[in-house]
Amino acid sequence: MLSRLARFNLLILDDFGISAFEADEANDLLEVIEDRVGVNSTIVTSQLPIDNWYDCLKNATVAxxxxxxxxxSSHKIKLSGESVRKLKSEENIV
Known part of the structure; x- marks a missing residue:
């Protein structure tokens, strides 16, 4: 399974850090990322500041x-403002 994730042209990790990783999950993520770097594109979305990823991944070395x-090796795009989902739901209420 992990080798298949490494082969996709684009892998999107959405809502990264919404819950903490177990040790084996963090190691699996490292393996996938390691296999993809410089070969295929990866998009990571997260509401968690990068400095807080250490807490999420639990293991500082793996993090x-x-x-x-x-x-x-990334391009960072920081979004600000109201949640689009919230704005859309407010439009539907009116």
Whole structure:
């Protein structure tokens, strides 16, 4: 399964960090990211600031490895403002 994730042209990890990772899950994520770096594109969306990913991943060494591979070869887009879902639901109420 992990090798299949590495082969997709684009992998989207949506709502990253919404819950904490178990040790084996963090290791699996590292393996997938490691296989993809420089080969295929990965999009990560998160409401969690990058500094808080350490808490989410629980293991500082694994977190360092994942962040090193993701952050230093990425384009960061910071969104601000109201949630689009919230705005859309308010439009439907009126």
């Amino acid at each position: 360092d490895a994942i962040l090193d591979r993701l952050v230093h």
